[in-house]
Amino acid sequence: MLDLHRLRLLREVHDRGTVHGAARALGYTPSAVSQQLSVLEREAGTPLLERVGRNVRLTAAGHVLVRHAATLLEGVEAAEAELASVAAGRVAGVVRIASFQSAFLRIVAPAVRALAVTHPNIRVEATEGEVEQAVPALRLQQLDVVVGDEYDGQPRPVHADLQREPLLREHIQVVLPENHPEAKADRVKISHLADIPWAACQPGTGHREMQVRVCREYGGFEPDLRYSSDDFLILLELVRTTGAAALLPDLVLRHGTAGVVVRRPAEADVGRAVYLLTRRARTPAVDAVAAALRENVSH
Helix, strand or coil: CCCHHHHHHHHHHHHHCCHHHHHHHHCCCHHHHHHHHHHHHHHHCCCCEEEECCEEEECHHHHHHHHHHHHHHHHHHHHHHHHHHHHHCCCCEEEEEEECHHHHHHHHHHHHHHHHHHCCCEEEEEEECCHHHHHHHHHCCCCCEEEEEEECCCCCCCCCCEEEEEEEEEEEEEEEECCCHHHHCCEECHHHHCCCEEEECCCCCHHHHHHHHHHHHHHCCCCEEEEECCCHHHHHHHHHHHCCEEEEEHHHHCCCCCCEEEEEECCCCCEEEEEEEEECCCCHHHHHHHHHHHHHHHC
C-alpha cells in the first residue's frame, strides 16, 4: 500500500528539483525526506528517483506516481471537506489563503469577517505572501486560495492545473511629495521625474520591475531606486517623509494620502490586474471563500 504522505514528498521533490528544496518547503531535514522516499521506493518496488549532478529527477515510474498522486491527494482533500460538512450540517472545513499586502487589507480581511457570519464552520487561515512563493504552495495543496497581481506587460505563468478568475483592475498612480513642481499638473510626465529619488519594492518583485520599466519606457531614464520595501504602506510613507517618488496601485492609496499628491501618468495608462487562483478541483468551502472575496470586491 502506497503512503499518501510519502507521495506528497515525492511530488514536492519533483516540483522543487532537489531533496533540500523539498525539505525546506516542508520543514523537514533532507535526511528525513530521503529516508521517506527510500521507503516509498521499497513500497513501489522500483527506483523513483535518479541523481543528475547535484539534483535529482524522477524516473519513468516516479512520473507515474506523481501523476496519480495529484488525483489521490485531491480525492482525499474532497473527502475530508465533505466529511466536515456532513458533521457540521453545513459547508465546513479549513481554507488557507495567501495574498499580497494591499489586497489582504482591502479584500481578504473584510471577506474573512463576512465569512465568520455567513459560514461560521469554515476556518479561514490567511497569510501575507507574494505570488512567486504562494503559487507553488497552492499547487502542492499547502494553500487553497491565492490572491495575486499582474502588472501590464508582465504576464504571470499560466498553470493548467489552476483556475484563475479576475477580481478587479487597478490604475497605477504617480505618488509625489505635495511640494514637487509636477504636483500642480493634472497628469504627470514620467520624463519630468528623472532627478527625483524613487521608492520601490525589493529586487525580484513585479512592482520593482514595473517601476523600472515605466521609467525606462516612458521617461527615458534609469530611476534612482534609493528606498526599498515590500510594504506598500512604507513606500507611501517614504514618499511623504523623504521626498521620493513612487508608482503605487489604487488599493494602496485607499489607506490615505495626506502629505502627498496622486496623479495619473501623462504618457500612458499603467494598470494592474488582481485575480483569484485556486486548484481546478475546488471544495464547497473553497467555493464559499471565493464567493466572499468576489462579493467584497464589488462593495
